[in-house]
Amino acid sequence: MLQNTSYPLQALSLAVALSLLACGCQKEEGPTRYQVSGTVTFDGDPVPGGSIVFTPDSQKGNTGPQGTARIVEGHYDTAMEGRGTVGGPHHVHVIATEATTTQEAELLGPLAEHTFELDLPLDAATEDLEIPKRSR
Numbered sequence: 001m002l003q004n005t006s007y008p009l010q011a012l013s014l015a016v017a018l019s020l021l022a023c024g025c026q027k028e029e030g031p032t033r034y035q036v037s038g039t040v041t042f043d044g045d046p047v048p049g050g051s052i053v054f055t056p057d058s059q060k061g062n063t064g065p066q067g068t069a070r071i072v073e074g075h076y077d078t079a080m081e082g083r084g085t086v087g088g089p090h091h092v093h094v095i096a097t098e099a100t101t102t103q104e105a106e107l108l109g110p111l112a113e114h115t116f117e118l119d120l121p122l123d124a125a126t127e128d129l130e131i132p133k134r135s136r
Helices: 007-024 102-108
Strands: 038-042 049-056 067-073 075-077 088-097 111-118 129-131
Touching: 038 049, 038 067, 038 088, 038 111, 049 111, 067 129, 088 129, 111 129
Parallel strands: 038 129
Antiparallel strands: 038 075, 049 067, 049 088, 067 075, 088 111
């Protein structure tokens, strides 16, 4: 009895082709984004919840997509719940809440809001943000 040895080779070829196709589909288009993480405090205390939006400062020649992060128990990380930044000069808008969920935040409203001007590196970075007391 003759065995067909081409079937395992065809299956292996198909598996390799599908793996390469899947890797190609996961590639993100656009500029390189960098991870930014750190802490957020207000009046010396960690901010319970909130959000951060990193907007490239077009007045200083920076372009690209916005980065985002969610604040959880005083910490944020664009790699965990958000999108990285393109680096360079940014307006960083922080909305701090006493709530840790979106539903609670809608009921309680913001604790504080503040916009920072930061020049972020073209690399991963740690930026600790202290919201001034007057931002209440």
